[in-house]
Amino acid sequence: MSRHDEIRQEMLRRINDGEWPVGSDIPHEMVLTEEFGAARGTVRRALSTLVEQGLIERRKRAGSRVVGQTSQTSKLHIPLIREEIESRGHAYSYRLLEREVKPGLHGIGTRNGLLWVRCLHLADGAPFQLEHRTINLDTLPQAAEQPFRVTGPNEWLVREVPATRVITRISAAAAEAEIAEILAVPEHAPLLIVSRETFMGEAHLTEARLSHPAEQYQVTTLSI
Missing domain, CATH: 1.10.10.10 (Winged helix-like DNA-binding domain superfamily/Winged helix DNA-binding domain)
Structure with missing residues (x-):
């Protein structure tokens, strides 16, 4: 560093x-x-x-x-997948699949690169969420020191980084062969995809693609 x-x-x-x-x-x-x-x-x-x-x-x-930034950050809530699984009464576990530093893209991470992490979150030992995440090492150079072998980037980011803006997109997709194998579902099975980008001011922090077997996931919103 x-x-x-x-x-x-x-x-x-x-x-x-x-x-x-x-x-x-x-x-x-x-x-x-x-x-x-x-x-x-x-x-x-x-x-x-x-x-x-x-x-x-x-x-x-x-x-x-x-x-x-209190008025902004108090309204932001990035869920912890561990808490979501445990709130359903299941035992949470985590598995790191891949971790690699890659070159930056489109002006993001152009100095220090992007930390690319793929990991699996499990409920009672069964796959619940496959997380593909890139972390901008220009904005978060300290992430390069995190092995993410025991705890995933989701928990580290929520704990350490005060994001001020979040963009979330929800879509559906059919499971490709590799992802189907990881999630233990049939090929072409329906998946619910949550894509999320986080920012601190105008600085790009991370981008995540979270894949779930469709029958295991639900989205709840609260309007106030």
């Missing part, structure tokens, strides 16, 4: 842990430069990334402060 990414990650931790609460002023660049023992340009680059992610705002002659 580059030095500015290390500094950015520590700043993000302070925001997430409340050490730098919403509305608080960020220490001056010179103070941060001395604290981190880094060049001012390196600290400025780390701050700029957080500005792009919508977590910090710069004010003329007034320094930088943590942006109040």
